[in-house]
Amino acid sequence: MIKQLSLAALIGVCSTFSMADVASVTKNLKQQHPHLKLENIQATEMKGIYSAAMDGQVVYLNEDAQHILAGSMIRLKDQHNLTKDLLIQQNSVDWKKLPLQDALKSVRGTGKRQIAIFSDPNCPYCKQLEAELKKLNNITVYTFVLPLKAQSVTPSKQVFCEKNPAQAWENLISKAQLPSSKSSCANPIERNLALAKSLAVQGTPAIIFSNGFKVMGAYPAAQIEQIFKEFGL
Structure with missing residues (x-):
């Protein structure tokens, strides 16, 4: 001060x-x-x-x-x-207008605290953010898969063809394990790309807190916790 x-x-x-x-x-x-x-x-x-x-x-x-x-x-x-x-x-967006049905949902603990992230499976900083998010508890993470890299498009779409898309995403982003499914299926990738553009998300990773506050980058878990505290989320 x-x-x-x-x-x-x-x-x-x-x-x-x-x-x-x-x-x-x-x-x-x-x-x-x-x-x-x-x-x-x-x-x-x-x-x-x-x-x-x-x-x-x-x-x-x-x-x-x-x-x-x-x-x-x-x-x-x-x-x-x-x-x-x-x-x-x-740096604020309307949380209530986010199409959360297009995101992969992961709940830890009570899931009371909520964030949405935009992530590319071949983005090294996205992988870093995923590791930091695992350190948080009592949180719900909505992941909008955003394949900005050309090599990310196909595996990102195939994630949604798996029986458990959230687990398939976890395997892809954390272990570089490609989805086993090679067939095509309905997926939200094009909608996610349009959404990112409308929110001025031009890179990954991006984090949106439940009050609409948006930040860019692989924030450490401690810093994310501090933002939660400052905003009373």
């Missing part, structure tokens, strides 16, 4: 900027730094400072777009982390 407050204080001391609007900030950014891809630029509670999304992170810039700051913005009167709110807002 001290580090966060120090950053907020530093921003306040350095903020001698005149007021502007989002349009002028966006214009200055495009003119002076066209190579930077900043999205969702908006005014913050701190005068002269604007927030933006860059590579899935929240950053802050001033009206002339000459400086970018990364860190947490804390509202001092109630110690509320405004950056956390922005991060959730910018």
Whole structure:
């Protein structure tokens, strides 16, 4: 918290900027730094400072777009982390709209906590995430099989032809054991690819928590537990 407050204080001391609007900030950014891809630029509670999304992170810039700051913005009167709110807002999907019937379901313990993941059987980071997920208990994992690699398409489809698709997926992702079935059958692969596109999931693995918060990458089990705790999930 001290580090966060120090950053907020530093921003306040350095903020001698005149007021502007989002349009002028966006214009200055495009003119002076066209190579930077900043999205969702908006005014913050701190005068002269604007927030933006860059590579899935929240950053802050001033009206002339000459400086970018990364860190947490804390509202001092109630110690509320405004950056956390922005991060959730910018990386959130509607959990209730996820077609969970197209996902492979795995339940451990009570299964009370829920996450959905997008995974490719030939993605090394997906394999790493699978190992981390095994360390968690009282969780339900919905896996949307997402074969982004060409060599992943056929085995991903064949998983759904097995008597126990969830076990077939486990064998494929963890042991590189190909499905025994060579026949074709109904599968959700094309729908999963369309879903990923609609959610801006351009790589694997991706994790979506039951409150809709989305993150990318092979998060360690301890970090996943921390997110559950922070959101009260």
